Amino acid sequence: MEKLTSPRVIDTILRKYDLHFNKRFGQNFLTDENIVRKIVEAAEVGEEDLIFEIGSGIGTMTQVLSECAKKVVSIEIDRKLIPVLKETLADCTNVEIIQGDILKTNIREILGDDLGKMPLKIVANLPYYVTTPIIMGFLESDLCFERMTFMIQKEVGERLCGKPGTKAYGSLSIAAQFYSDVTIDFNVPSHVFMPKPKVDSIVVSFKKLTEPRIHLESQKLFFKVVKASFLNRRKTLINGLTMNTDFEKETILKVLEECGIAPGIRGEMLTGSEFAKIANGLYAFEASMDV
Numbered sequence: 498m499e500k501l502t503s504p505r506v507i508d509t510i511l512r513k514y515d516l517h518f519n520k521r522f523g524q525n526f527l528t529d530e531n532i533v534r535k536i537v538e539a540a541e542v543g544e545e546d547l548i549f550e551i552g553s554g555i556g557t558m559t560q561v562l563s564e565c566a567k568k569v570v571s572i573e574i575d576r577k578l579i580p581v582l583k584e585t586l587a588d589c590t591n592v593e594i595i596q597g598d599i600l601k602t603n604i605r606e607i608l609g610d611d612l613g614k615m616p617l618k619i620v621a622n623l624p625y626y627v628t629t630p631i632i633m634g635f636l637e638s639d640l641c642f643e644r645m646t647f648m649i650q651k652e653v654g655e656r657l658c659g660k661p662g663t664k665a666y667g668s669l670s671i672a673a674q675f676y677s678d679v680t681i682d683f684n685v686p687s688h689v690f691m692p693k694p695k696v697d698s699i700v701v702s703f704k705k706l707t708e709p710r711i712h713l714e715s716q717k718l719f720f721k722v723v724k725a726s727f728l729n730r731r732k733t734l735i736n737g738l739t740m741n742t743d744f745e746k747e748t749i750l751k752v753l754e755e756c757g758i759a760p761g762i763r764g765e766m767l768t769g770s771e772f773a774k775i776a777n778g779l780y781a782f783e784a785s786m787d788v
């Protein structure tokens with residue numbers, strides 16, 4: 498059989514199974530084998546690995562993952578693609594296809610006994626409409642994985658890797674970098690997809706931290722402070738925190754002074770550790786009020 502990346506093959510499959518690209522499911526299939534192999538390489542897939550793939554599509558990346566890994570479990574929401582996958586992956590004996598919605602699926606249950614027996618890596622050409630909930634869902638979960646490599650919308654990738662003082666920096670950068678080391682692997686032009694998406698793409702990898710990068714008294718309060726500081730990007734830190742939290746302005750000013758952080762600075766200039774200092778200061782204030 499010709500390669501699944503061939504637009505002619507994709508067309509033939511669509512006609513044979515009377516299918517149309519489903520925009521609702523973010524279906525943009527890869528048409529460049531070189532890019533598929535580069536993603537698998539960036540994911541550092543090894544022959545002892547268990548791979549969890551999100552969005553099998555017609556099985557293009559699943560086939561390559563199957564060649565390189567011990568076992569591949571791939572989830573696909575679109576029921577109509579299941580008969581296609583039965584055909585395209587007929588020779589891939591180490592692949593298990595699950596029909597379902599990644600956001601409503603218990604991954605531990607799916608992976609079952611294989612979890613913990615092999616190193617787990619997560620790989621996907623993600624449907625762009627659910628990028629953030631999928632990524633944050635994995636980062637916030639206690640699922641033990643070694644690496645996660647995703648092709649996503651370029652703008653989201655830049656936000657995930659954003660550094661203080663840049664336009665891309667925001668609460669998503671802080672959240673992703675709180676849980677993991679995030680790296681940009683490479684850019685992907687829109688002409689390697691069928692149909693061509695309207696946005697540029699990027700491949701990004703996450704290595705989950707085993708120890709938290711920063712000490713927090715309360716994770717909830719930390720994310721509240723971060724969100725409050727970025728809600729109105731043009732406002733100063735003191736105004737953002739006063740407007741968007743329940744703390745009195747005087748309390749916030751006192752905590753900022755203790756932390757050595759200027760109240761007139763913009764939130765986007767602060768590092769994750771500086772936000773942690775503020776959150777821990779506010780936590781200590783709250784605790785002192787309770788006694």
Ligand code: SAM
Binds near residue numbers: 527552598625
């Ligand atoms: N892996 C294929 C490739 O690279 O050519 C397809 C990638 S396509 C961008 C995303 C795939 O994810 C589609 O096949 C789509 O049907 C599937 N998908 C969309 N939403 C999903 C969800 N919530 N859960 C599981 N799969 C989903």
